[in-house]
Amino acid sequence: MTALLEVTDVKVKRGNRVVVDVPHLAIQPGEVLAVIGPNGSGKSSLLHALALLIPASFGSYRWEGRQVSLPQEALALRRQMAVVFQESLLLTGTVMQNVTLGLRLRGVPAAKQREVAMEMLEQLRISHLAHRSSRQLSGGEAQRVSIARALATGPRLLYLDEPMASLDVLARSHLLADLRRILTASGTAALFVTHDFTEIPPLADRVAVLAEGKLLQIGTPAEVFNQPATPLVRDLVQVAHDLVRTLDAGRRQEGP
Numbered sequence: 539m540t541a542l543l544e545v546t547d548v549k550v551k552r553g554n555r556v557v558v559d560v561p562h563l564a565i566q567p568g569e570v571l572a573v574i575g576p577n578g579s580g581k582s583s584l585l586h587a588l589a590l591l592i593p594a595s596f597g598s599y600r601w602e603g604r605q606v607s608l609p610q611e612a613l614a615l616r617r618q619m620a621v622v623f624q625e626s627l628l629l630t631g632t633v634m635q636n637v638t639l640g641l642r643l644r645g646v647p648a649a650k651q652r653e654v655a656m657e658m659l660e661q662l663r664i665s666h667l668a669h670r671s672s673r674q675l676s677g678g679e680a681q682r683v684s685i686a687r688a689l690a691t692g693p694r695l696l697y698l699d700e701p702m703a704s705l706d707v708l709a710r711s712h713l714l715a716d717l718r719r720i721l722t723a724s725g726t727a728a729l730f731v732t733h734d735f736t737e738i739p740p741l742a743d744r745v746a747v748l749a750e751g752k753l754l755q756i757g758t759p760a761e762v763f764n765q766p767a768t769p770l771v772r773d774l775v776q777v778a779h780d781l782v783r784t785l786d787a788g789r790r791q792e793g794p
Contacts, residue, residue, distance in 0.1 A: 540603040542567045542695060542727050543588065547597030550583045550751075558584045558594070558751040565695065568725045570718075572732055572742035572759075574774065580751035581731040582699050588729065589621050589697045617644075620688035621697040624704065626680035628672040633659070633683050636672055640691040658686040661720050663712075678709035685713075689720065696721070698730035702737055714740040735775070747771050 541564040550558035558580040565571050573581045587594035590612045599606045606615060620640070628636050637655040646654070659665040662682045667675065675683065681701055688696060702710045718741050721728055730741065738745055738759050746756040747770075755767040766772035 539566060541565060541600070542569075542602060544600040544603075545588065545596055545598065547595070548584065548587055549595045550580070550587050550592065552583075556751060558587060560584065560748075560751075560753045563588075563746070563753065563756075565727050565729060567694075568722075568727055569743050570721060570728045570730065570741055572730055572738050572745045573748055574732060574735070574738070574745060575748035575754075576770075576774070577733070579748045581748050583751075584748065585621075585697050585699050585729060585731050589619055590616055591621065617691075618694045619697065620691055620693035620695075622681075622684050622688050622699065622701045624700040626677075626684040628675075628680055628683060628687075631672060632669050633664070633672060633675070634668045636683055637687045637690050639687060644691070654690050655686070658690045659683075662686050662716055677704050678706070678713065681705060682713065685717065689724075689726070692724075693726060696726055696728040698728060700731050700733065702732070702734065710734075710737070711740075717741065747774065 544562075544564040545560075546562050548558060548560040548563065549556055563584075573584065575581050583592070586592045590608070596608065599608055601615060601618075629639065634652065634655055637658060638651040641651040641654060656665060656668065659668055662685060664679060664682050664686070667679060667683070672680065672683065681704070685701065702713060705713065714737060720726075728741075730737075732738070742759055744756060745759050745762045747754045747762060747767075749770050755762055755771050757765075762771065763775045766775055
């Protein structure tokens with residue numbers, strides 16, 4: 539299968555320091571790839587580089603097997619992508635006005651804008667908020683609006699930069715389930731950065747582990763969690779294993 543996005547020799551610098559140095563990474567059509575790692579490992583920098591939002595160098599940058607000329611084709615390619623950040627970054631105005639923003643910028647007719655926006659709001663279970671001010675939303679509602687705005691443009695690849703970080707456990711669980719359902723139904727690929735291992739099983743097909751800008755391991759969640767390739771990966775996933783064991787022990791003590 540031809541990868542949707544395939545890059546080689548990705549490098550991002552901050553001053554004289556290389557913060558990302560990844561020899562190869564590919565995202566398949568419809569795949570959800572999680573990127574995990576310690577704080578300061580370069581996760582967000584890698585996402586921003588792939589989304590063509592920050593200066594970066596590439597040995598090659600291929601979209602559906604075709605080598606892309608950068609920066610000449612960056613704007614056209616960004617129209618096939620969308621990014622959701624940790625902060626919702628909503629504009630002043632109603633929810634509907636926020637969700638239709640990308641469609642307005644693309645010159646989509648007003649009636650079609652409202653139709654697409656309402657469909658996304660319904661899929662994310664917030665259609666009742668369509669005419670509410672963006673300043674009157676809870677954190678979970680605002681993040682759902684931000685995701686609806688990104689998906690309304692019909693991206694081939696969605697980038698999610700720790701979008702659940704500010705949400706409570708229940709809101710996060712519901713949003714993960716809705717997002718997985720929407721991505722699967724639409725065939726949209728996604729790369730999402732997270733520091734929370736509990737977000738991986740509901741959403742990710744594969745996991746990439748990054749540390750000090752280096753890609754240490756990539757594989758299915760089961761492969762990474764059960765067969766860590768390096769001591770650092772083992773230490774990272776050990777936290778998740780310890781949590782599972784603690785919960786199992788608690789259930790056994792409670793009995794049937």
